[in-house]
Amino acid sequence: MPAIIKFLGYVPFTTDLTLFSEKLKYYRLLKGLTHQQMGKVLNVDGSTIGSWEIGNHKPHKNKLSHITKNLSVLLSNVKLE
Numbered sequence: 001m002p003a004i005i006k007f008l009g010y011v012p013f014t015t016d017l018t019l020f021s022e023k024l025k026y027y028r029l030l031k032g033l034t035h036q037q038m039g040k041v042l043n044v045d046g047s048t049i050g051s052w053e054i055g056n057h058k059p060h061k062n063k064l065s066h067i068t069k070n071l072s073v074l075l076s077n078v079k080l081e
Contacts, residue, residue: 002032020068024054027071042067 005011011030015022028038028049035053036046044059051057058064 001029005030020058020064021053021055023068023071024049028053 011026013029017023017026017028024038028035031038034046035049036063037047038049042049048057052059059067
């Protein structure tokens with residue numbers, strides 16, 4: 001996805017960044033990460049990321065606040081392959 005976004009010069013999908021699940025998926029796709037890779041960044045299992053993205057579960061309030069506030073910072077250090 002990152003190469004497509006770079007080629008197009010814009011993000012070719014819309015998302016509601018006020019929702020945690022959408023924000024998480026947006027950043028994951030923007031960085032080209034799998035659920036497993038995103039899980040490593042956030043110190044959770046990859047299946048947990050998938051569950052959060054589809055809205056089946058949410059992180060605990062203290063973890064949700066930390067992730068939401070720091071998602072772009074956490075992913076800024078992720079190197080694309």
